[in-house]
Amino acid sequence: MARPLEPNRRRSLSDPLAAALMPPPNESAADRERRLAAESEAKRVSDGIDEMLRAEKKEKKAKPEIKILLLGQSESGKSTTLKQFQLVHATAAFHADRIAWRAVIYLNLVRSIRRILDAVSPESDQLDEAEDISSTSPLFSIRQSSVVSVTTKVPKYPQYRRALEPLKELEERLIRVLSSPDEDEPTHTSPAKPDWSFYANGNFNSPVLIGKNGRPAPFITIPPTRASTSPLSPLSPSTSLPSPGGSSNSSSKSKNAEVSVHHTSNWKKAFSLGNRIKSPKSAHTNEIEGWWDDPNDPVHVLNACAPPMLALWKDPHVKQRLREKQIRLEESGGFFLDEISRITALRYFPSDQDVLKARLKTMGVVEHSFAIADGQRRVITWKVYDVGGARNQRHAWAPYFEDVNAIIFLAPISAFDQVLVEDPTVNRLEDSLMLWQSVVTNKLLSHVSIILFLNKVDLLLAKLKSGVRLNHHMPQYGDRPNDYEDVTRYFLHKFGGIHEKLSSNKERQFKIHLTSVTDTRRTATIIQNVRDIIITANLKNIHLI
Ligand SMILES: Nc1nc2c(ncn2[C@@H]2O[C@H](COP(=O)(O)OP(=O)(O)OP(=O)(O)O)[C@@H](O)[C@H]2O)c(=O)[nH]1
Ligand SMILES: [Mg+2]
Structure with a gap:
């Protein structure tokens, strides 16, 4: 009676591996039984591994990693924002580090x-x-x-x-x-x-x-x-x-x-x-x-x-x-x-x-991971990259552009009367505007959600109150009132306008916040907000909603 060939026998005999695995021609019935049992056990183990790999892949897809890049000039508040992330999402570790x-x-x-x-x-x-x-x-x-x-x-x-x-x-x-x-x-x-x-x-x-x-x-x-x-x-x-x-x-x-x-x-x-x-x-x-x-x-x-x-x-x-x-x-x-x-x-x-x-300048790029719930009972790994913002550090940013999901860009708007430490001929605000423009126009970043923090508003308020005039340093501000509301509105338009006019993708998720990232309560709320924006954008990207 013709018997179907056992699976490994179907392999071509020109395949040396298949030939090596062929049972001996004089195989006894008992040997054959043992061999088939061993092959069946091997298949069971192999199927188990395949299943595990499939489940891992599925889990990875359901639990994607979110990568966030903190960008901005030196002293803009990137590392402070990272500390706030730690305070909100890794409180015990933050306290242990104090x-x-x-x-x-x-x-x-x-x-x-x-x-x-x-x-x-x-x-x-x-x-x-x-x-x-x-x-x-x-x-x-x-x-x-x-x-x-x-x-x-x-x-x-x-x-x-x-x-x-x-x-x-x-x-x-x-x-x-x-x-x-x-x-x-x-x-x-x-x-x-x-x-x-x-x-x-x-x-x-x-x-x-x-x-x-x-x-x-x-x-x-x-x-x-x-x-x-x-x-x-x-x-x-x-x-x-x-x-x-x-x-x-x-x-x-x-x-x-x-x-x-x-x-x-x-x-x-x-x-x-x-x-x-x-x-x-x-x-x-x-x-x-x-x-x-x-x-x-x-x-x-x-x-x-x-x-x-x-x-x-x-x-x-x-x-x-x-x-x-x-x-x-x-x-x-x-x-x-x-x-x-x-x-x-x-x-x-x-x-x-x-x-x-506390102030400690960052050199290079520092990575921190957080496990953050996405609101649908899934825990997502967030990788937050904090970069050095000084001019001689910015060359290290580009390699992180490729697979990043979101950027938090910090522009310290109180710095309108200050110059860069690394180049005293450059106004800090001007540097921030140039950096901002290069980020929003960058084609590699066109799919990336952007959250802009116009930061150090506490210092801005104190500065304006002490009588420092924006138009002395930025003549184009003209005769507008030198108060907090007008000045912040002006900056919101200025930075927002650059995105609106020049962005490589005007449809991306984009949000601006006035921030003082040393303020724990306000920043915690903003971080929740940022989290929601990024999660929504990310879920859309991976077609889960
Ligand atoms: N008052 C006030 N201080 C701030 C604010 N944001 C940051 N700082 C302080 O400014 C200093 C510089 O902030 P960092 O977070 O270290 O700046 P950075 O962007 O990481 O700077 P680099 O590492 O040089 O790129 C720190 O001492 C912060 O505490 C803010 O909104 N208000
Ligand atoms: Mg830093």
């Missing part, structure tokens, strides 16, 4: 003090006169401090300088702790907590963390300054505060020395708390107990310097001199001068708001 920001907040405070000392030093006057910046723009006038009439002297300057001398060493120490100069020695492991005495004793090859999956170690880039080239040398006249002939009052020079965190950085791990015993109460916040008992902890220097820091910041001569030099420290990132007593307290623990205000 203590790690202590070093950054200390450094922000110390640097603000140094900027003041630089600005009020007698040496800085000559530097101001030497500075001459001219605008290259026909639309924006650059009104820098090129013609500054500085008349106020600060009689107590020598006392302040002497009393605050220890901050110089502390600044260097903090920079060193935040940085990992020997990144190419990946066998080092980071201290579970920063060992301040290690750094205080002049060890500069800070241990490096190996991230998960063998990812690179922490890496914070310190732009070359004297502070970073003279590692913890004993204080000498050439390294003492303020730097003679060094940074001037003008923002560009001192800000150029900003500490920045590289995309491969894992610095938070180095600062979160490790080996110390945690109390049950503090275990969930990852808080160690008793860092104030460590005599090498930076808090002791800060605590001792708190009275002269307070006196300096409150000194009316200092305030007057800063006004004359048009330095508004309240507008700079990492402004903690109004909270010196709280920040320098021995048991200071950063609040959510402190973390949002």
Whole structure:
């Protein structure tokens, strides 16, 4: 009786694999039975794997990944927006990270003090006169401090300088702790907590963390300054505060020395708390107990310097001199001068708001993943990419354009009277408008939803109230009223108009928000809104609705 060929026999005998798998010609009935049973088991396993792969594929389609890119110039608020995402969607992780920001907040405070000392030093006057910046723009006038009439002297300057001398060493120490100069020695492991005495004793090859999956170690880039080239040398006249002939009052020079965190950085791990015993109460916040008992902890220097820091910041001569030099420290990132007593307290623990205000410049691209419900009981992975916004960082953006779903573009509209740190001939608002135009006209991005944050409206309001006029810096604003409503309406039209006229796809999802991304409550609402827009656009794209 003709029997149908078993499936593997149907293969051509010219197929060497099929030939090898053929049963022997003299196969006994018992052998045949065993072979068929083995083949059937193999098929069952293989079908199971196929089914699993199909289910995985299906699940992936039903649970797509959403990729969001945060774009905008340096200091526009991208990393702060990312922190807000963490606060809303990964609250426990955000809280666990808070203590790690202590070093950054200390450094922000110390640097603000140094900027003041630089600005009020007698040496800085000559530097101001030497500075001459001219605008290259026909639309924006650059009104820098090129013609500054500085008349106020600060009689107590020598006392302040002497009393605050220890901050110089502390600044260097903090920079060193935040940085990992020997990144190419990946066998080092980071201290579970920063060992301040290690750094205080002049060890500069800070241990490096190996991230998960063998990812690179922490890496914070310190732009070359004297502070970073003279590692913890004993204080000498050439390294003492303020730097003679060094940074001037003008923002560009001192800000150029900003500490920045590289995309491969894992610095938070180095600062979160490790080996110390945690109390049950503090275990969930990852808080160690008793860092104030460590005599090498930076808090002791800060605590001792708190009275002269307070006196300096409150000194009316200092305030007057800063006004004359048009330095508004309240507008700079990492402004903690109004909270010196709280920040320098021995048991200071950063609040959510402190973390949002802390400033650490981004280098490269940093990726964060969040699991976010899409409203239909599915959890979607959101990948948010935070990029460095300075001009020399923007080349790193393009590779992320290809498969991104949405862009949150941040334009800090309070910056209409400021210039770029990296190029003082360019007005910041003008730079934002040019960047905005290049994003909306980019063909690679034509399918991408765009959410525009006209950011730092709190600073805008304060600036307008203090009498700074938009038309002094942007003549095309003309005679319109210089109040918050008119100015924001103008910016909404200006940025919205560029999208309307020039966008590579006018049908895309597009929304503008006036934001202050350091404001937790308002930003949380905006983030929900952004989430809904992006999810809807994404579902449309994958034809699920
Ligand atoms: N007052 C106020 N401060 C803000 C606002 N948005 C951001 N900041 C502060 O501005 C500083 C710079 O913000 P970042 O988020 O670090 O800026 P960034 O765009 O990531 O900058 P890069 O990393 O250099 O590209 C931080 O100290 C923030 O706290 C805002 O809306 N209002
Ligand atoms: Mg950043």
